[in-house]
Amino acid sequence: MATRSALRIRAPGDAAHLGVLEGASDADDILHPESRSGPTIEKERGMNKPTILLVAGARPNFMKVAPVWRALEATGKFSLVLVHTGQHYDDNMSKVFFDDLRLPRPNAHLGVGSGSHAGQTARVMLAFESAMMDADPDLVVVVGDVNSTMACALVSVKLSVPVAHVEAGLRSFDRTMPEEINRMVTDILSDLLFITSAEARDNLMREGVDPAKIHLVGNVMIDSLHFYATAAAASPILATLGLEGSRYGLVTLHRPSNVDDTMVLVPLLEALVRIGEECPLVFPVHPRTRAVIERVGIEVQADRMRLIDPLGYLDFMKLMRYSSIVLTDSGGIQEETTALGIPCLTIRDNTERPITVTVGTNRLVGTGPKRIVSEALDVLHHGVAGAKIPDRWDGNAAPRIAEVITRFLYEQS
Numbered sequence: 326m327a328t329r330s331a332l333r334i335r336a337p338g339d340a341a342h343l344g345v346l347e348g349a350s351d352a353d354d355i356l357h358p359e360s361r362s363g364p365t366i367e368k369e370r371g372m373n374k375p376t377i378l379l380v381a382g383a384r385p386n387f388m389k390v391a392p393v394w395r396a397l398e399a400t401g402k403f404s405l406v407l408v409h410t411g412q413h414y415d416d417n418m419s420k421v422f423f424d425d426l427r428l429p430r431p432n433a434h435l436g437v438g439s440g441s442h443a444g445q446t447a448r449v450m451l452a453f454e455s456a457m458m459d460a461d462p463d464l465v466v467v468v469g470d471v472n473s474t475m476a477c478a479l480v481s482v483k484l485s486v487p488v489a490h491v492e493a494g495l496r497s498f499d500r501t502m503p504e505e506i507n508r509m510v511t512d513i514l515s516d517l518l519f520i521t522s523a524e525a526r527d528n529l530m531r532e533g534v535d536p537a538k539i540h541l542v543g544n545v546m547i548d549s550l551h552f553y554a555t556a557a558a559a560s561p562i563l564a565t566l567g568l569e570g571s572r573y574g575l576v577t578l579h580r581p582s583n584v585d586d587t588m589v590l591v592p593l594l595e596a597l598v599r600i601g602e603e604c605p606l607v608f609p610v611h612p613r614t615r616a617v618i619e620r621v622g623i624e625v626q627a628d629r630m631r632l633i634d635p636l637g638y639l640d641f642m643k644l645m646r647y648s649s650i651v652l653t654d655s656g657g658i659q660e661e662t663t664a665l666g667i668p669c670l671t672i673r674d675n676t677e678r679p680i681t682v683t684v685g686t687n688r689l690v691g692t693g694p695k696r697i698v699s700e701a702l703d704v705l706h707h708g709v710a711g712a713k714i715p716d717r718w719d720g721n722a723a724p725r726i727a728e729v730i731t732r733f734l735y736e737q738s
């Protein structure tokens with residue numbers, strides 16, 4: 326097969342431009358417009374109803390918060406407050422998700438933006454403390470493992486407000502991952518730990534967590550996958566990208582360990598270009614990855630690997646559902662592909678979601694280009710056999726969470 330694919334690295338400082346990538350964020354416009362109003366919370370206080378504050382900060386939080394919000398609202402027993410920390414602020418990392426998921430406008434947007442880990446965490450903590458004073462909640466619900474998750478959990482317990490952690494107990498056992506530290510700290514601080522699989526219980530109990538706090542409820546990401554399936558099916562993304570009826574693979578890469586160092590990133594991109602010769606790839610590029618690509622001046626000249634801007638939730642779900650293979654270093658995508666039965670190659674040396682490998686469609690393939698290419702070709706030629714959907718990944722995790730929270734807030738002395 327004729328190879329028209331290549332990677333070109335230009336000298337740093339050259340004005341690099343990368344085909345279809347567009348829309349680098351404007352420094353003057355990094356805050357979501359909602360953040361400009363400041364963090365004052367206006368909420369409707371239900372008579373004698375406990376107040377629950379839900380935190381959303383970054384892209385992978387939004388599809389987890391939405392079903393929990395809906396399930397808590399459906400009980401009619403709580404006043405709900407939604408706080409967006411503003412960790413993610415680009416429209417295509419945040420606003421489009423609020424629109425797609427039909428999440429209510431946040432009661433407060435803290436507008437913390439990007440920064441070093443300490444800087445971002447500290448800004449979330451300071452702003453969230455004020456939001457807590459305004460909202461005076463009876464419970465704070467945090468989801469996932471981003472910096473906002475840990476920062477808000479820490480502020481809450483310091484104010485003696487109990488914390489519920491959705492997606493607790495996941496462990497990669499890799500402390501170089503910022504998320505691993507966020508997971509460990511959040512879990513040890515939480516009063517209610519909602520887990521997606523039995524391994525999480527073992528992890529938590531090994532760390533001394535009281536088993537009475539742990540609830541195996543299933544996976545709220547899969548609640549969203551089910552709930553928005555019809556809306557996702559209506560997405561025009563396949564037609565927009567000219568992929569209707571075509572075989573293609575889907576790529577995401579954003580872990581600092583994969584993208585921040587070009588000695589790692591460039592060989593990974595070369596491996597993807599090679600896989601693209603076998604099966605065309607679509608690669609929605611995360612802003613972190615885009616920043617490195619643009620800074621170093623990597624020009625991907627590959628007819629069969631398209632780099633596009635990040636996609637909204639519904640478009641991405643549609644693209645994933647019809648893909649032949651997914652190559653990713655994301656956590657959540659390992660779970661979504663397992664639920665959809667789509668072969669997934671995880672470009673990492675470890676996963677905090679081992680059930681997607683033992684039960685689901687996921688293969689952990691490391692970051693070496695040779696292995697990634699050979700595993701991809703194997704999957705493309707032979708598929709994956711024997712995959713199942715894990716227990717309780719059935720679309721009803723959030724109602725189970727609402728039940729436990731209702732008992733916790735109404736029956737505690």
Ligand code: UD1
Nearest residue numbers: 350383384385412413414415418439471472503504612613
């Ligand atoms: C964060 C989470 C990670 C999650 C990922 C999903 C932490 C430690 N990491 O990583 O667990 O998998 O979100 O996306 O919380 N940027 C923008 N626009 C945005 C957001 C970020 O341009 O809306 C750029 C900025 O250059 C920023 C960089 O992306 O410095 C990284 O953003 P940050 O929130 O620090 O971490 P993520 O890599 O997105």
